[in-house]
Amino acid sequence: MTTTSAEEMRKALLAGAFQMPSVQTMVSRKSSVTNAFVNAVIPVVPPTLEEIEEALGILKIDPDDVRCVYCGDKASEWDHLRPLVLNRRPTGYISEIGNLVPACGKCNQSKGNKPWRTWMLSKAKLSPAGRGIANLESRVAKIEAFENWRPSSKIDFVAILGQAEWDQYWKLCEDVIAEMAEAQQVADKLKDRIVAAVKGKKASGA
Numbered sequence: 001m002t003t004t005s006a007e008e009m010r011k012a013l014l015a016g017a018f019q020m021p022s023v024q025t026m027v028s029r030k031s032s033v034t035n036a037f038v039n040a041v042i043p044v045v046p047p048t049l050e051e052i053e054e055a056l057g058i059l060k061i062d063p064d065d066v067r068c069v070y071c072g073d074k075a076s077e078w079d080h081l082r083p084l085v086l087n088r089r090p091t092g093y094i095s096e097i098g099n100l101v102p103a104c105g106k107c108n109q110s111k112g113n114k115p116w117r118t119w120m121l122s123k124a125k126l127s128p129a130g131r132g133i134a135n136l137e138s139r140v141a142k143i144e145a146f147e148n149w150r151p152s153s154k155i156d157f158v159a160i161l162g163q164a165e166w167d168q169y170w171k172l173c174e175d176v177i178a179e180m181a182e183a184q185q186v187a188d189k190l191k192d193r194i195v196a197a198v199k200g201k202k203a204s205g206a
């Protein structure tokens with residue numbers, strides 16, 4: 001009995017020690033392609049130093065020690081407060097200081113495209129509430145003050161470009177995704193043959 005459980009523990013330990021890198025296929029790049037198409041057309045507005053100072057002031061962040069607005073960990077990036085992409089289409093929000101806040105990698109990954117307040121207070125994996133982060137209310141209040149400072153401008157793409165040209169651009173995106181899916185099918189077939197050849201070699205001891 002004891003040997004069995006020791007053996008099971010050893011197996012569990014070994015299985016937990018290894019992690020296969022996630023396999024990126026062309027199909028799993030679908031959202032990356034969409035993101036690229038969105039990012040390729042939306043404006044990026046660099047802030048002035050005065051705007052950075054003002055933003056940090058509202059968020060009560062020391063420029064010497066920039067912290068994640070959501071959880072207080074060391075920030076590693078400035079994250080879009082309101083998502084640029086939703087349901088594979090641009091939301092109209094852009095990269096401008098009023099829509100950017102310092103965040104840590106954990107929060108950024110966990111938040112994804114979810115609305116910030118709902119996500120912060122949800123029990124989503126690695127969300128601030130889920131991680132039991134202290135002072136959530138005052139963190140939310142700071143971000144609300146920030147939102148009121150610069151209510152983000154939402155772009156009306158169709159009004160600027162016209163429906164036809166805008167639709168054509170997204171057709172281009174769909175075409176790229178469709179071609180990648182086709183390429184994936186070719187890759188799958190080649191991979192099957194490659195795997196079979198490698199296995200055959202191993203079996204024959206070559």
Ligand SMILES: [Zn+2]
Binds near residue numbers: 069072073
């Ligand atoms: Zn964080």
